[in-house]
Amino acid sequence: MSKHNHWLFKSEPTCFSLEDLKNLPDATEHWDGVRNYQARNFLRDQIKLGDRVFFYHSNTAEPAIVGIAQVVREGYPDWTAFDPENDHFDPRSAPEKPIWYMVDVRFVRVLPRPITLAELRGIPALAGMALLNRSRLSVQPVREEEWDLILKLAGVEE
């Protein structure tokens, strides 16, 4: 039995929401446009097929973990960096020597209730979460204990 790791991906819902992911034809999306080296390292090196991901809505009235996605393709070069027409174009990145990477994720579920940032902050056992300490990291690891606790809070039976 292989052991999967857990992650948290942030997205601004006005840009791309959990509902948007759910409503895609095959509920699958390229997680492109990440332009931070630490997040890139996770995408390129550590995020594996089958890993589960908390979908977090940021920069919104009530920031919260709202659902779960799953990795369906491991890290590969983010081609949006190669396209001058694309908002995420980066002239330093080239197909033969890519700087930026992405993974593909598919929709798994909406949480029975969103777990807000405010609620997470109130839980001592979660004080070490990257979300609470590394506020600007958009792709980040979630420890197994944190993952399990948050699922329990949300009322998810696994």
Place this chain on the structure above:
DNA sequence: GCCAACGTTGGC
């Protein structure tokens, strides 16, 4: 809309 936190850039 404001602004603090913080990652990145570039001059020296």
Place this chain on the structure above:
DNA sequence: GCCAACGTTGGC
């Protein structure tokens, strides 16, 4: 290699 200036993220 330091660090000030700058730009962006994201909570509020």
